[in-house]
Amino acid sequence: MRLTAAQLAAFRTEGFLILPGLFSRAEVDVLRAEVPRLFTDDSPANIREKISGEVRTAMGLHLRSEVYARLCRHPRFVEPARQILGTDRLYIQQAKINAKVAFTGEAWQWHYDFATHHAEDGVPEPLALNLHVFLDDVTEHNGPLIFIRGSHHDGPAATALDTQTTSYALWTVDNETVARLAKAGGLVTAMGPAGTALIFGDCLVHGSPSNMSPWDRSIFSLILNPIANAQTRFARPDFKHHQDFTPVVPLADDCLLTVPAAATA
Numbered sequence: 001m002r003l004t005a006a007q008l009a010a011f012r013t014e015g016f017l018i019l020p021g022l023f024s025r026a027e028v029d030v031l032r033a034e035v036p037r038l039f040t041d042d043s044p045a046n047i048r049e050k051i052s053g054e055v056r057t058a059m060g061l062h063l064r065s066e067v068y069a070r071l072c073r074h075p076r077f078v079e080p081a082r083q084i085l086g087t088d089r090l091y092i093q094q095a096k097i098n099a100k101v102a103f104t105g106e107a108w109q110w111h112y113d114f115a116t117h118h119a120e121d122g123v124p125e126p127l128a129l130n131l132h133v134f135l136d137d138v139t140e141h142n143g144p145l146i147f148i149r150g151s152h153h154d155g156p157a158a159t160a161l162d163t164q165t166t167s168y169a170l171w172t173v174d175n176e177t178v179a180r181l182a183k184a185g186g187l188v189t190a191m192g193p194a195g196t197a198l199i200f201g202d203c204l205v206h207g208s209p210s211n212m213s214p215w216d217r218s219i220f221s222l223i224l225n226p227i228a229n230a231q232t233r234f235a236r237p238d239f240k241h242h243q244d245f246t247p248v249v250p251l252a253d254d255c256l257l258t259v260p261a262a263a264t265a
């Protein structure tokens with residue numbers, strides 16, 4: 001799969017792409033079928049919400065599931081990432097599902113990913129890409145991501161580590177900066193049916209509100225980073241930043257539909 005010149009230009013200008021229907025309903029069904037097993041694992045890679053105790057984020061998925069190992073090597077993710085970054089030498093930095101369970105899923109504060117990648121892992125440059133696929137329909141009601149259009153042009157904003165708001169410590173951007181960037185670029189809510197994909201860059205400021213609705217909202221997120229820009233600090237667990245810098249090689253386009261039954265039992 002190749003992005004068009006118009007998509008590449010939009011990515012550079014706005015900092016993100018929304019790709020409706022990138023994955024089919026049949027592919028989403030394969031991805032969703034793995035979720036109950038993964039969420040009931042007694043694993044430190046399943047991080048729970050502060051209030052409800054429901055799974056907030058389930059990490060390290062490419063090591064815990066053949067289906068998600070394949071998704072991380074899916075050509076509809078890997079080829080656009082190679083195209084944007086201009087290199088075939090990318091590694092899987094992180095693979096997770098952010099669940100936002102109906103009524104209780106908590107917010108992700110305003111942040112950009114490079115703040116964490118740099119401060120925690122010593123990633124030198126803001127090159128990593130975050131590639132999402134919606135596992136549920138995402139609407140204005142169930143805690144969608146909100147992007148600040150063009151905020152990546154401002155470069156890495158000042159951040160502070162917030163260990164209080166949720167169970168997941170995050171380097172966050174202050175309200176004054178958010179207000180300035182939002183007035184300049186506007187906010188875009190990333191919505192669409194299950195199977196919709198997103199690609200956004202490491203300096204794009206984004207966040208998402210809590211899920212007050214009666215509808216679950218799960219989104220898979222893959223971070224791919226150039227091997228030449230790999231982490232230089234190794235303090236975080238492997239499930240937060242994978243320490244194997246083997247180049248990711250794309251599989252066949254139908255790889256999610258050919259998973260042997262034994263691999264999902």
Ligand SMILES: O=C(O)CCC(=O)C(=O)O
Nearest residue numbers: 098108113145208219221
């Ligand atoms: O799942 C969400 O709502 C937030 C995800 C996010 O901020 C991220 O992947 O960096």
